[in-house]
Amino acid sequence: MMFVSKIIAKSIDTIFNMTTFESFLNKFNEKQWLGVLTSISPEIHEVDRNAAQIWFRFYPLELFRFLQTAEDKEKAVQKFVMQGDYELKTQIDSSHRFLYGHRFWKETKDAIVKHAETFQGETGDLANEIRAIAKVAATSAKTSADLTVGITAVGLMTLVQVGFDAFKASAGTVSIDPKMKNQPPSKIVEERAKDDSQGILGFLKTVNKEWTVKYIDDTDSGKFKLMNDEEIASGAARDQSKNWVERDFRRGEGVIPVECRSAACGTCWVGVIGGAEKLSDVSPRERKQMKIFGYNQGDEAKPIMRLACQARAEGAVSIVIPPWNGVFGKKIYGNVEDVELEPATTSAAKLRETISTAMKDE
Numbered sequence: 001m002m003f004v005s006k007i008i009a010k011s012i013d014t015i016f017n018m019t020t021f022e023s024f025l026n027k028f029n030e031k032q033w034l035g036v037l038t039s040i041s042p043e044i045h046e047v048d049r050n051a052a053q054i055w056f057r058f059y060p061l062e063l064f065r066f067l068q069t070a071e072d073k074e075k076a077v078q079k080f081v082m083q084g085d086y087e088l089k090t091q092i093d094s095s096h097r098f099l100y101g102h103r104f105w106k107e108t109k110d111a112i113v114k115h116a117e118t119f120q121g122e123t124g125d126l127a128n129e130i131r132a133i134a135k136v137a138a139t140s141a142k143t144s145a146d147l148t149v150g151i152t153a154v155g156l157m158t159l160v161q162v163g164f165d166a167f168k169a170s171a172g173t174v175s176i177d178p179k180m181k182n183q184p185p186s187k188i189v190e191e192r193a194k195d196d197s198q199g200i201l202g203f204l205k206t207v208n209k210e211w212t213v214k215y216i217d218d219t220d221s222g223k224f225k226l227m228n229d230e231e232i233a234s235g236a237a238r239d240q241s242k243n244w245v246e247r248d249f250r251r252g253e254g255v256i257p258v259e260c261r262s263a264a265c266g267t268c269w270v271g272v273i274g275g276a277e278k279l280s281d282v283s284p285r286e287r288k289q290m291k292i293f294g295y296n297q298g299d300e301a302k303p304i305m306r307l308a309c310q311a312r313a314e315g316a317v318s319i320v321i322p323p324w325n326g327v328f329g330k331k332i333y334g335n336v337e338d339v340e341l342e343p344a345t346t347s348a349a350k351l352r353e354t355i356s357t358a359m360k361d362e
């Protein structure tokens with residue numbers, strides 16, 4: 001894997017006249033980036049610990065590299081049934097809006113640009129590079145480094161995927177939800193998974209308990225209600241307070257894009273930023289399908305990446321909705337066993353067919 005990674009890094013380096021710092025960053029494959037992110041996790045404030053992990057799942061490096069070097073990118077995108085905004089180059093300043101550290105994006109971006117312009121390959125240690133830049137960004141933003149480590153890692157991966165010129169040229173715009181602007185990070189952590197009061201006689205309630213799901217996407221945030229033990233996507237579909245499809249053509253039924261509602265299409269993936277432990281355990285089918293889709297879920301019973309049509313809530317949760325979906329697991333990661341795909345709905349027939357083809361493909 002390391003050998004392949006070096007070849008890819010070398011060929012990309014040759015094709016696109018990179019800065020020394022980009023060449024350094026491109027030596028690492030996705031697994032190595034995730035390993036580094038995990039190793040520095042204790043240095044990231046709790047408010048952004050899972051958020052940074054989720055962001056790296058939303059913008060997988062190996063998928064980016066595959067598409068970048070594909071002979072026919074359009075064909076690959078079609079083959080992977082990719083819908084929505086999957087490229088970081090169109091969202092350099094906004095993809096990380098759900099991180100608390102986003103509010104320090106301008107300082108972080110400036111620190112990364114300066115570091116890239118002066119980098120001589122001193123340490124060769126990715127974790128140390130992240131730490132060093134995060135420290136500069138924190139000093140500049142007059143905050144603590146634990147609040148800039150996560151956004152720095154995200155910024156460096158953004159640099160890898162958009163290139164130095166585009167990265168430097170972006171405005172560095174910060175867009176913070178007004179409701180959270182003046183909240184300290186500890187308060188935000190607390191609020192994300194705070195269970196709803198069920199009223200004075202709440203202890204008598206069983207099935208008719210209600211829970212709040214808070215959501216955030218690349219442009220907005222809000223909340224909707226779920227009945228106890230209900231799938232997240234079902235509650236999301238009852239929220240017709242906005243013209244969702246006007247914002248995102250994938251949102252034909254509500255806040256969260258859905259298609260099959262049976263773990264067959266991958267449209268409804270979300271990151272769980274708070275309260276993951278209050279969701280149902282991942283079923284064998286959801287786990288298997290997440291591999292097929294390529295969503296890099298992890299082996300925990302209650303991971304931070306879920307399918308909203310499968311995960312049922314027994315408490316309040318906060319989620320992040322990605323701006324795209326696709327089916328690329330087998331081709332990109334090659335870790336998918338053959339599975340029987342169960343029929344879902346008529347509208348998902350084309351997706352099922354494409355997924356079945358992808359499963360049989362090389």
Ligand code: FES
Nearest residue numbers: 259261263266309
């Ligand atoms: S809606 Fe298709 S996997 Fe959830």
